[in-house]
Amino acid sequence: MTDSGNLPYDEAQKLIEEADSITILSHLNPDPDAIGTALGIYNILKESKRKRVEVVNASNELPRYLDFLAGFEKIKTKMEYGKSLIIACDCANLERLGFDLKGRQILNIDHHRSNEGYGTLNVVLPEYASSSQVAFELFKKHYAISAKSAECLYAALLSDTRYFTTSSVTARVFEVAREMVEIGVDPARVAYHFTQRRSLASFRILQRALKSLKLYSDARIAVLYVTKEDIAATGATVPDMDGIVDYARSLATVEVAVFLMELKEGIRVSFRSKGIDVNVIAADFGGGGHKVAAGVTFKAGNLQEIIDTIVLKIQETGLKNGKEKT
Missing domain, CATH: 3.10.310.30 (Diaminopimelate Epimerase; Chain A, domain 1)
Structure with missing residues (x-):
């Protein structure tokens, strides 16, 4: 588990910058935290224009109401990069990623207490309200976070806190949400897609x-x-x-x-x-x-x-x- 007061900003950046390409994965049957975190990181890295980046989920069905998030249409079901760095999002164990990742370097970003620490670098903070909060805190030091990246991460945070109602909600959670809104997130737009698009x-x-x-x-x-x-x-x-x-x-x-x-x-x-x-x-x-x-x-x-x-x-x-x- 990672110490929330001492996130490995430099170690994570080093892994990313030394990789030729990057594959961002989230767990099978993904929830909004998994998808939002993956897309938030995808947009951050795509916008940095330094690496080849793909975003992948092995499931055939994704939550369609998340299609407003930037990059949703880019999510693939198969990996194309053979030796890429894996960034695993919101996933407690390797099996739930749905791919054979033997021999791969893995940046493991999560907030599940049950996380098995399978990464080359494990950034796992159970006290955080969502994996997107972990990602936001980890990336903002060395990478620019745009409004569309922040929207993905905010949507994930909103969902995993059940609209800021869970016991994981702290003053810091509201501070992170405020920072995302200041970047450009429209809370009403996100709330609409979560509450007004039921099938x-x-x-x-x-x-x-x-x-x-x-x-x-x-x-x-x-x-x-x-x-x-x-x-x-x-x-x-x-x-x-x-x-x-x-x-x-x-x-x-x-x-x-x-x-x-x-x-x-x-x-x-x-x-x-x-x-x-x-x-x-x-x-x-x-x-x-x-x-x-x-x-x-x-x-x-x-x-x-x-x-x-x-x-x-x-x-x-x-x-x-x-x-x-x-």
Whole structure:
């Protein structure tokens, strides 16, 4: 982990300046922090006009409402540069990047406590609100940050703080947001794209997820899920399901919310809490994340059996003697 008071500005610049080319990667099934951080760095380096730079994500589906961010249309699904420096964004482990990176130098930029420190240089600050905040602080010393670069980083910050409502929000977070606005970011423009561009499929899949809601442990645990059939019937994509878990967490009695998606590659699980450390729970199943937001993917298994296993683990870890409510 990096000391937030002593960021490796010079070491990061040295890695970048010594590279012949640069590939910027973000994790599979990227969220706005992953995409915004990657595009923010992409624009910063492209505008410096010193290196060949590509931005890549291995997923076939990206959140379409982020298409207003500069460089979104430049995101490729395959790497073209053979010996480039890898800049990994918002990714806790190598596997989630989706590429064979053996032998590559890697600048690892992240804020997940579960980050495995796989980089040549690891700039990982769990106390920061987003990976974009880490990137902004790291790059602004040696590189000019334009309005379009700042907009990408601001969008990522806005999303990962859930509109500045999470426990990770500090005075410094607001200071960083202020700096970005002073550079030229229009907060209303970013907010519009996040709040006024929902797809019809996202409403239809939300309806099905809410219908599945079940409460456990005196309504302190909430579980929702969608099946392959639900996804096919609604035409929803993974980005359309972003935020569904927060509906369950918003219930007054709920301390831990769980949302499961039955996908082709397995059953993807999102955990959210109001204080209980769900990173520990996710880690028990091979996942990870943050204290109040984490996730894991089960490559195989029965949906209901996985739900039962997860509920039992939550009860054993943070809740005792709970009874199911329906």
